[in-house]
Amino acid sequence: xxxxxxxxxxxxxxxxxxxxxxxxxxxxxxxxxxxxxxxxxxxxxxxxxxxxxxxxxxxxxxxxxxxxxxxxxxxxxxxxxxxxxxxxxxxxxxxxxxxxxxxxxxxxxxxxxxxxxxxxxxxxxxxxxxxxxxxxxxxxxxxxxxxxxxxxxxxxxxxxxxxxxxxxxxxxxxxxxxxxxxxxxxxxxxxxxxxxxxxxxxxxxxxxxxxxxxxxxxxxxxxxxxxxxxxxxxxxxxxxxxxxxxxxxxxxxxxxxxxxxxxxxxxxxxxxxxxxxxxxxxxxxxxxxxxxxxxxxxxxxxxxxxxxxxxxxxxxxxxxxxxxxxxxxxxxxxxxxxxxxxxxxxxxxxxxxxxxxxxxxxxxxxxxxxxxxxxxxxxxxxxxxxxxxxxxxxxxxxxxxxxxxxxxxxxxxxxxxxxxxxxxxxxxxxxxxxxxxxxxxxxxxxxxxxxxxxxxxxxxxxxxxxxxxxxxxxxxxxxxxxxxxxxxxxxxxxxxxxxxxxxxxxxxxxxxxxxxxxxxxxxxxxxxxxxxxxxxxxxxxxxxxxxxxxxxxxxxxxxxxxxxxxxxxxxxxxxxxxxxxxxxxxxxxxxxxxxxxxxxxxxxxxxxxxxxxxxxxxxxxxxxxxxxxxxxxxxxxxxxxxxxxxxxxxxxx
Numbered sequence: 001x002x003x004x005x006x007x008x009x010x011x012x013x014x015x016x017x018x019x020x021x022x023x024x025x026x027x028x029x030x031x032x033x034x035x036x037x038x039x040x041x042x043x044x045x046x047x048x049x050x051x052x053x054x055x056x057x058x059x060x061x062x063x064x065x066x067x068x069x070x071x072x073x074x075x076x077x078x079x080x081x082x083x084x085x086x087x088x089x090x091x092x093x094x095x096x097x098x099x100x101x102x103x104x105x106x107x108x109x110x111x112x113x114x115x116x117x118x119x120x121x122x123x124x125x126x127x128x129x130x131x132x133x134x135x136x137x138x139x140x141x142x143x144x145x146x147x148x149x150x151x152x153x154x155x156x157x158x159x160x161x162x163x164x165x166x167x168x169x170x171x172x173x174x175x176x177x178x179x180x181x182x183x184x185x186x187x188x189x190x191x192x193x194x195x196x197x198x199x200x201x202x203x204x205x206x207x208x209x210x211x212x213x214x215x216x217x218x219x220x221x222x223x224x225x226x227x228x229x230x231x232x233x234x235x236x237x238x239x240x241x242x243x244x245x246x247x248x249x250x251x252x253x254x255x256x257x258x259x260x261x262x263x264x265x266x267x268x269x270x271x272x273x274x275x276x277x278x279x280x281x282x283x284x285x286x287x288x289x290x291x292x293x294x295x296x297x298x299x300x301x302x303x304x305x306x307x308x309x310x311x312x313x314x315x316x317x318x319x320x321x322x323x324x325x326x327x328x329x330x331x332x333x334x335x336x337x338x339x340x341x342x343x344x345x346x347x348x349x350x351x352x353x354x355x356x357x358x359x360x361x362x363x364x365x366x367x368x369x370x371x372x373x374x375x376x377x378x379x380x381x382x383x384x385x386x387x388x389x390x391x392x393x394x395x396x397x398x399x400x401x402x403x404x405x406x407x408x409x410x411x412x413x414x415x416x417x418x419x420x421x422x423x424x425x426x427x428x429x430x431x432x433x434x435x436x437x438x439x440x441x442x443x444x445x446x447x448x449x450x451x452x453x454x455x456x457x458x459x460x461x462x463x464x465x466x467x468x469x470x471x472x473x474x475x476x477x478x479x480x481x482x483x484x485x486x487x488x489x490x491x492x493x494x495x496x497x498x499x500x501x502x503x504x505x506x507x508x509x510x511x512x513x514x515x516x517x518x519x520x521x522x523x524x525x526x527x528x529x530x531x532x533x534x535x536x537x538x539x540x541x542x543x544x545x546x547x548x549x550x551x552x553x554x555x556x557x558x559x560x561x562x563x564x565x566x567x568x569x570x571x572x573x574x575x576x577x578x579x580x581x582x583x584x585x586x587x588x589x590x591x592x593x594x595x596x597x598x599x600x601x602x603x604x605x606x607x608x609x610x611x612x613x614x615x616x617x618x619x620x621x622x623x624x625x626x627x628x629x630x631x632x633x634x635x636x637x638x639x640x641x642x643x644x645x646x647x648x649x650x651x652x653x
Contacts, residue, residue, distance in 0.1 A: 207468025248292030546589025551596025
């Protein structure tokens, strides 16, 4: 029986490797295919001093007109002459300084010659600097969207069923998306692909990982865990609610990624002290971090994109009005989220089923084994160290086996001896390096203060990534780190690589028209609704499309693509919709939708990566079982708030 099971596992593993390898080879070959089909689409990219948003053309005093014309003469393929003519009008900015890129795709009839003409309609005889590139594509927009959907579904299958690690799944998805772009005739250069990566986010993550790695050397996280245990008086749920509430408040002013990087080590240590399973507590925290981040204009990247849009500022959506409206709605969401979280966790066993001694021993074995596997035996000394570590693992496993034989399960839902335990824990877990702690707190305080200044003072020309990198450099100098490799071992390289691959994947899917297609179809559905019900249906549709899309794809490019669609929709005389309710619905859905899946929000991935490094990694489905119901509930409350304020009370209309 065991032999058959091992044989089946071996066959499945071999089949998986062969299948994935064949797909990788096919994608690699496709990226180097030569052009061999008739042109179907023409992609034009024009750069010039255009208006930053989708302003109405009739309001612009100066504009350029681009005409694309193609004529195919009658022949063997066509009985009569066929002609297509497209007009593309782009309004010009009164200042000629900023260069903005605009892209549009035109459907052609064949590979016959194409005539492109440009006319400028100006108030004076000034020179207008323009640049234009054109590219021939080979498949229709619908086919591109279908390809993008299949690639995204494939990535989710790899992650959900844990066929490969999520980092490798994102890399394979990126390769498939790039191969699809090459297949349609739009293969990007290596330089272009590198530019798709959001280096500010990667720099923020790397800098904060260095800061947290040095911070953990002081014993501060252990100290915080004991203090939280003391405040909760040994009761689990008051402690979880306090942690979630603090995380939500912090993420409203810091970005939620930074919040989780600071909170995850504290939570893990606290759960170890209380003999709790950290996975459920971490998932609850990251859910409330995403909820809290939606409350202000600086808490979540989609909100930052919205308040930074110049066209929306002209329509009255600035920092103060946006934060005021969203803050009230998120407070209502939070009030209902805590009871719902308690219901979701009603039958969850938060305590570990073994004693804390056995749990710590299992975790110690896991850490020693991971450490041994990370050693590359390049020299005789390193080989000897690896053998010693593996021998230690064997000794600890033997000790664990003896303890399990004599162990009798004792689970207590409330720690009756919490006062005595506090005294024991305070002796065991204390600050180990007070001088280093002062240095860490000083640097971290300056970094967080700079984060706030960056959000509220435009004169500071430092991005969040730069601030985090500079803070890491300051602390590395002040802490006088001698063994730099120990610090680098604590950096979540797999998480950083996952984000880099995810940025490439999402941009490639955007190039395949997936995000634009979702926005356009949403607009078509809204236009089909009767006028007296149109605003309510538009709010509901934008809210849920944003939430579901943001749980599947990155909410940053989705928000950036949806803003011009919604502005255009509000400016359409046939639709007659105010823009504010649509934008608030977009923000609410994009932020709260991140709780739907593990890769729906950056904070989810960061938390999972840190937990995995500590030996408490949680899977896609473990997060989905808790996160998706919370996403549905919070989005429903957010939708009711939007409908009550905009339809019932008539706010912002």
